[in-house]
Amino acid sequence: MGLNKSNVEDQERRFALILFLPSFLLLLLIxxxxxxxxxxxxxxxLDLGMPWISGFAGFGNYVKMGExxxxxxxxxxxxxxxxxxxxxxxLIGLSLALLVLQIPRGQAIMRxxxxxxxxxxxxxxxxxxxxxxxxxxxGLVDLVTRALGLGNYNWLGDPQLxxxxxxxxxxxxxxxxxxxxxxxxxxxxxxxxxxxxxLDRANAWQRFWHITLPLIRPAIVMVIILRTMTALSAxxxxxxxxxxxxxxxxxxxxxxxxxxxxxxxxxxxxxxLAIVLLAITMLVSWTLFRHRRKGxx
Amino acid sequence: MNRFGRQVTLYAVSGLLVxxxxxxxxxxxxxxFKTERDVLAYPPMFFFTPTLSNYKEVLFGTSxxxxxxxxxLVVTCSATFFTLCLAIPAAYALARLRYPFRRxxxxxxxxxxxxxxxxxxxxxxxxxxxxxxxxxxxxxxxIYLTFSLPFAIxxxxxxxxxxxxxxxxxxxxxxxxxxxxxxxxxLPQVGGGIAVTTVFxxxxxxxxxMFAVVLGGNRVRPVTVAMFNFISVEQTQWAKVAAxxxxxxxxxxxLGLLAQRHIxxxxxxxxxxxxxxx
Amino acid sequence: MSARGSVKMEKVSKRxxxxxxxxxxxxxxxxxxxxxxxxxxxxxxTTTLRILAxxxxxxxxxxxxxxxxxxxxxxxxxxxxxxxxSYALYPHMTVAQNIGFPLKMVGQSQQAIAEAxxxxxxxxxIAHLLSRRPGQLSGGQQQRVALARAxxxxxxxxxxxxPLSNLDAKLRLETRLExxxxxxxxGVTTVYVTHDQEEAMTLADRIAVFMEGEIVQVGTPRDIxxxxxxxxxxxxxxxxxMNLIPAQWTENTIDIQGSTHQAPMFSSQSKDITVGIRPxxxxxxxxxxxxxxxxxxxxxxxxxxxxxxxxxxxxxxxEGLTNLREGEEVHLSFDPKSAHLFDRQxxxxxx
Numbered sequence: 037m038g039l040n041k042s043n044v045e046d047q048e049r050r051f052a053l054i055l056f057l058p059s060f061l062l063l064l065l066i067x068x069x070x071x072x073x074x075x076x077x078x079x080x081x082l083d084l085g086m087p088w089i090s091g092f093a094g095f096g097n098y099v100k101m102g103e104x105x106x107x108x109x110x111x112x113x114x115x116x117x118x119x120x121x122x123x124x125x126x127l128i129g130l131s132l133a134l135l136v137l138q139i140p141r142g143q144a145i146m147r148x149x150x151x152x153x154x155x156x157x158x159x160x161x162x163x164x165x166x167x168x169x170x171x172x173x174x175g176l177v178d179l180v181t182r183a184l185g186l187g188n189y190n191w192l193g194d195p196q197l198x199x200x201x202x203x204x205x206x207x208x209x210x211x212x213x214x215x216x217x218x219x220x221x222x223x224x225x226x227x228x229x230x231x232x233x234x235l236d237r238a239n240a241w242q243r244f245w246h247i248t249l250p251l252i253r254p255a256i257v258m259v260i261i262l263r264t265m266t267a268l269s270a271x272x273x274x275x276x277x278x279x280x281x282x283x284x285x286x287x288x289x290x291x292x293x294x295x296x297x298x299x300x301x302x303x304x305x306x307x308x309l310a311i312v313l314l315a316i317t318m319l320v321s322w323t324l325f326r327h328r329r330k331g332x333x
Numbered sequence: 334m335n336r337f338g339r340q341v342t343l344y345a346v347s348g349l350l351v352x353x354x355x356x357x358x359x360x361x362x363x364x365x366f367k368t369e370r371d372v373l374a375y376p377p378m379f380f381f382t383p384t385l386s387n388y389k390e391v392l393f394g395t396s397x398x399x400x401x402x403x404x405x406l407v408v409t410c411s412a413t414f415f416t417l418c419l420a421i422p423a424a425y426a427l428a429r430l431r432y433p434f435r436r437x438x439x440x441x442x443x444x445x446x447x448x449x450x451x452x453x454x455x456x457x458x459x460x461x462x463x464x465x466x467x468x469x470x471x472x473x474x475x476i477y478l479t480f481s482l483p484f485a486i487x488x489x490x491x492x493x494x495x496x497x498x499x500x501x502x503x504x505x506x507x508x509x510x511x512x513x514x515x516x517x518x519x520l521p522q523v524g525g526g527i528a529v530t531t532v533f534x535x536x537x538x539x540x541x542x543m544f545a546v547v548l549g550g551n552r553v554r555p556v557t558v559a560m561f562n563f564i565s566v567e568q569t570q571w572a573k574v575a576a577x578x579x580x581x582x583x584x585x586x587x588l589g590l591l592a593q594r595h596i597x598x599x600x601x602x603x604x605x606x607x608x609x610x611x
Numbered sequence: 612m613s614a615r616g617s618v619k620m621e622k623v624s625k626r627x628x629x630x631x632x633x634x635x636x637x638x639x640x641x642x643x644x645x646x647x648x649x650x651x652x653x654x655x656x657t658t659t660l661r662i663l664a665x666x667x668x669x670x671x672x673x674x675x676x677x678x679x680x681x682x683x684x685x686x687x688x689x690x691x692x693x694x695x696x697s698y699a700l701y702p703h704m705t706v707a708q709n710i711g712f713p714l715k716m717v718g719q720s721q722q723a724i725a726e727a728x729x730x731x732x733x734x735x736x737i738a739h740l741l742s743r744r745p746g747q748l749s750g751g752q753q754q755r756v757a758l759a760r761a762x763x764x765x766x767x768x769x770x771x772x773x774p775l776s777n778l779d780a781k782l783r784l785e786t787r788l789e790x791x792x793x794x795x796x797x798g799v800t801t802v803y804v805t806h807d808q809e810e811a812m813t814l815a816d817r818i819a820v821f822m823e824g825e826i827v828q829v830g831t832p833r834d835i836x837x838x839x840x841x842x843x844x845x846x847x848x849x850x851x852x853m854n855l856i857p858a859q860w861t862e863n864t865i866d867i868q869g870s871t872h873q874a875p876m877f878s879s880q881s882k883d884i885t886v887g888i889r890p891x892x893x894x895x896x897x898x899x900x901x902x903x904x905x906x907x908x909x910x911x912x913x914x915x916x917x918x919x920x921x922x923x924x925x926x927x928x929x930e931g932l933t934n935l936r937e938g939e940e941v942h943l944s945f946d947p948k949s950a951h952l953f954d955r956q957x958x959x960x961x962x
Contacts, residue, residue, distance in 0.1 A: 044685050045431075045668055051511045052430035055422035059482060060438055062419065066479050067445045070456035077456065132350060135343055142347050147593055149351040152358050154596075155589035157540035159557045160578050163564055164357050167571055168364065176360065212354060213600060220601040269449040272542035276561055293451045298547060303455060310452040321447045499699035502666050507713035507760075508687035517712075521703040 071314070078308035084301035097308035107309070109284055110292040113199070114316075117288050118267040121206045125263055126256060128207070129214025134244075136215075137222050150212035158209065162276030165205045166192060170277075192278050195285035202274050202286045206267065214259050221255040222248070254328070261324045268317050289313045358586070365576035372571045387576035398577055401559035405581075407470055408545075408555055409538040412477035416485050416534050419478075421527065424489030425515060429501070439490075446483045453479060454547050461548055468550025476544050481534045488533065491602050492526025493519070529599035532592045539585055556581035615677055615767040616800030617642040618663065623672030625658055632658050633824045635672070640802065642677075645794050648804045649811040650821030651847065656804045657772055659821070663802060664693050664770050677767065687716075692761035693770040696777065698753045700745040700760075706732070707741040710759045731763040734793070751782050762797065769794075769801040775810065787813060808848045812836065820844050838951075842958035845887045845951055851915060851926050853887045856900075857955060860884045865950070868921060870900050875947040876962050884961065887951035890915065890928035899944030900925070904935050918943065 081093040101107045136146050153161070169176045170191040181187060191201045225248070233243045271290055274280065280287040280295055287295070293313060297306030364372055366383035391398055426432065427439055457476055458467075466472035496519060504514035520527075542557045549558060560581050563574050589596065618640035625633040633655045640646045648656035661667040663674060665686035674682045681689050692713075701709050710731055711724045719727075732738040735755040745753055754774060761769055774790075775783045791814055794801050805811055811818050812832040820828045820835060828840040839845035845853045859866040861881040865874045902918035902925060914933050918925040918941075925943065935941065952961040 044665065044683060047511070047685065048430055049432045052426040052432035052435075055430070056426035056432065056438070059419040059423035059486065060441075062478065063442065063445055063482060066475065067448060067453065070453050070460070071448070073456040073460070074452055077459070132346075135346055139340070139343050139347060142344065145351060146347060147597060148590065149355040151589045151593045151596060152586070153354055155536055155540075155585045156358070156582055157542065157557050157560070157585070159540075159542040159561055160582055163560055163574070163578065164361060166564065167574055168360055169357060171571075176356070208353070216597050217600050220597060265447060269451070271451065272557070275542075276564065290449060290451050294454075294543070297451075297455050298458075303459070307455055310449070310455055313449050314452045317447055317449050318444075497697060497699065499695045499697055500701060502664075502686070503693070503695060503699040503760075504701075504712070505666070505686045506664060506691065506693050507764075508716045509712075510687060510716075513716065518701055 074307050074314075075311060077303055078311045080304045080307075082302075082304035082307075084303060093304060097305050098312075100305065101308060101312065106284055106287075106292065107289075110287050110289040113286065114268065114288040114290070114313075116199070117203060117206070117270070118264060120203050121210070121267050122260060122263045124203075124207045125211045125214045126259065129211050129259075130218050130256070132211075132215050133219040133222055136219060143219075147216065150216050153209045153212050156209070157272065158270070159272035159276045161205060161209050162273035165201070165208075165273075166277045170201055193282055195282055198278050198282060198286050202277055205273050205277060206270055209273065210263060210266065214263065217255060217259055218252065221252050225251055257324070257328045261321065261328065264320060264324065265317070268313070268320065289316070361575045361578055364572055365579050367572050369570055369572050387572045388580070390573060391576045391580055398556060398559045398580060401554050401556045402580070404549070404553050405539055405555040405557070408473050408477065408553065409535060411470070411474045412481055412538045413531060413534045415474065416478060416481040417527070417531060420482055420485035420489055420530070421520075424486045425493050425519065427486065428490045428493035429498070442483045442486055446480070446487065448479075450480070450543050454543055457544070458547055467548060468552050470553055473544065473548055473553055476548060477538050477541060479544075480541075481538060484537070485530050485534050488530045488599065488602065489523070489526060492523045492530075495526075496522050525595075526602075528592075529595045529602070532588060532595055533599055535588065536585055614642045616640075617677055618768065618800070618802070619675040620659070620663070621673050621675075623659070623662060623674065624670050625655075625662065625667065626670040631824060633662075636826055638819060638826065638829075640800060642800055643798050645791075645801045645803065645814060645816045647811040647815035647818045648802065648821060649806070649808060649815075649818050649847075651806055653823075654821035655824040656806075656819075656821040660693075660770050660772055660802060660804045663768070664691055665689050689768075690764075690766050691768040691770055692764055692766040694754075694757045694761050694772065694774045696773045698745075698757040698777075700753055700756055702745050705742055705744055706737065706748070706756050709745065709756055710741075710763050713760065713764045727763050728759075731759040734762065735759050735789075750777055750779075751786065754778065754786065758793075762793075762799075765799075767800065769799050771801065771803045773805055774803075776805075776807075790814065809850060812848070820847070822847075838960070839887070840960045842885055842887070842953040845953065849889060851890050851928065853889050853951070854893070854925050855953075856886045856888065856923060856925070858884055858886045860952065860961075865952075867900050868923075870898065870942070870944075872899065872944050872950075873947045875950055875952070882961075883955040885953045885955045885958075887953060888945050888949065890926040892945050892949035893925070893927040893943050894945060895927075896942050896944040899942035902941055902943050904937050904939045904941065907933065907935065907937065 078097055079093055079095070081091050081096070136143060156164075167175075170178075172178055172188060172190050172193075175191075177191065178188060181189065189197060191197050229247055229251075230243060233247055238246065269290055270288070271294065274286055274288065274291060275294075278286045280291040284292075289309065290313060293306050293309035296302050296309055300306075363379075365387055366385070367378070367381055368384055368386070371378055371381045390396075393399075427435065427442075453476075461467045461472050461476075500518055500522075501514050504518045505511070509517060539555075540557060541555070542561070545555045546558045546561065549555065560578060563577050618638065620636055620638040623633060623636040623638075624631065636655070636659055638659075648659055650656045658667060662669055665681070665684060665688075669682060672682075673680060676689060676691075701712065704712070707725075707728050710728045714724045714727055728741070729738065732741055735758050737752060737755045737759065740748060740752060740756075745756065748756065754777070757774070771790075775786055778786060787810060803811075803814060815832055817829060817831055818835055819826050822841075822843050828835055828844050830838075835844065836848055839848060839853075842855060846855055856867055859881060860874060860878050860883075862879070863874050863877055865872045865884075865886060867886065900920050902920040904916060905919045905924075906917040908915040908917070909932070913928060913930050916927045916929070916933060916935060918927065920943075927943070950962070953959060954961055
């Protein structure tokens, strides 16, 4: 039997590295390396549409960004889009979860209905809404508004309505996630705490505010984090529904970076935009995670 | 409001919910069996003579999406397979074993999930183009690992952590050695977790759009891209679009319905214990 | 009965980052002995057991089994078997597969495994449960499966980590007897961890008492009960626990709250001590510690009387019933031979 010092520990370490290193190295290769490349590109003048313009641009792209109204538009839209949809998802998801909690028999069918939006491809969801739901004259929404006598709207063609529409689409698709997670969390709450509160003469609203909410807070925070990440990088649904338009009225930063890089072929500037989006995402997630850590317990 | 009244309202609201969430899919389902003329009828027809012509065209016509289904199948299954092969051992190591920089590497994996895809697709495009790997299966599968792998690892870690450590210790004392302890004792216990992870990885990969549209091409074109093209090409042919969507989404809808308990469990595990793309 | 399974630990220490969990543990266990590691939670006894098993690496010191240095040997190679507190059964395998697993791992034939499994199962009385799964068994049955899995390999040492703590009281007493018998039959060195001093006293050939990461006393149950080497050990062993009373020891007398009692020994200097008197060593006398009856516990065949003497709480245990009532004032004293004297500052035994 080995008398080598720490034979057992070394063995464990070797075993662990054999298991872990392949994934780690692969990820390093396909995420970190490209990011470095991206950062490099953002410092270049690289336009595939005008290949004669090339060379080091330094921070030129970023300076240009600061003066680009389309950039600020996309930033504002990103903020609006993300915050609206996440807030809506939580509010609606929580309310529905609380409601459904009280009808145990309906829960099975609710779960099935809730799964459907989540499993669909976002691009198909955008497609559905564009054609079947929001299309003027034939879409579902149009039928309803006409039946209610509220008239006819061009949901995706009107700049303001388009933004509302894409927010609605994203919310429609992802609220079930919040709903399911919160429903499951609520179901795990111990009933005796509520019984004690009832004996202490707390009414339904007080019980909700002082007991339910604090107890499900970790789940809510996690949902917020996950949904925010998804909203910041939402692409396919908007792309399918409006393409970023009309004009730039639904062009969140994500889409702006994409369009700049692949439609206008200005890779250098597009890379810079992507870097900014990356920075924002990292900042937001860091803040949210810190808040989660502080708030837990 | 009395008890009965409350129950009625609750059921009414739930019914409304079910319809809001399920209706678009059901409506698309219905529409896919209508003729184009019936689709344009107003008020909309609930009762009509169904036709399979849309499906026939979508599957066997000139713009058949069968090759796209094949692309999706190959890419998704390969990505899922490789993801699991890499993620299961990595998650076990992360959850259980002691090695240098374990915590840091754990955070790293979590961080990679936060990357916005648009930031990655630009360098990917340039790199794959230079090596001639655009529009290839291998190229696409490797890129799909970008989002599958960290997510799968993070999900699996929580399942591995749920297994009492003493069981592995008992196996070690029983002279199983680390590899056999993992194979005979640990893996059978996380079977459920692996199933859930597989479902999610498959879903995410099947539904991927941005990477597919930028890095694929004429040969490798998953159904998501095909559907997107449908919009521009088949402008007002709603019925055909509906049929196409049904076919494109059939696998995931089926998976969703069959595995719904697993999915719900996976959502809660992922949400409560941290990380996750969906 | 073989001479396998002797253990020696020398200067074994264990640190977790900043905290030291074990300070220099020295231990010798004879082959075939039933050796108990006793102590309150967190005293380091389980850590010591796990170090012996090879599940925890040492921060310092050495471990020998049968003269062989096993300090860095992996757990599977030490030929020791362990019964975990949670039993650690493999839930996806049947009882038979659970018991047979260690034999399968060393490559024995299916037939040999089946025979050995049957024999082990019969010995612990679960032969009828072989095709069930752990989830279908009661706690007591699961514990026997864990035992069977340990004995089936004929290891040189059994390690048991509080195996009875998850059982209800009655089952615990029954199983205790069976364990004792089993060990006598098999003659295998057994190292047993518990915080229950009654268990230790009834099962052990020898006990090592752990306190705060150190062994404070090693001895037979009789030694530890009759002559506890420190105040802590004295207060830990015995039900109800020993009364520990601050007192003054001068020459031949012990002064407790103004009352004098005869000392068992002579002390040339005046010392601050703590006197330990077991509840059944107290006597009601005419002159002694003034105490007032607080509460009388009638346990059927004996009685425990709780007293209050100024700020002290004292217990007296006697057979049968008592005539005393709550609130009565009495005097307590003791036979000097039954007094345990401890230095008040460092807690060490003085007599």
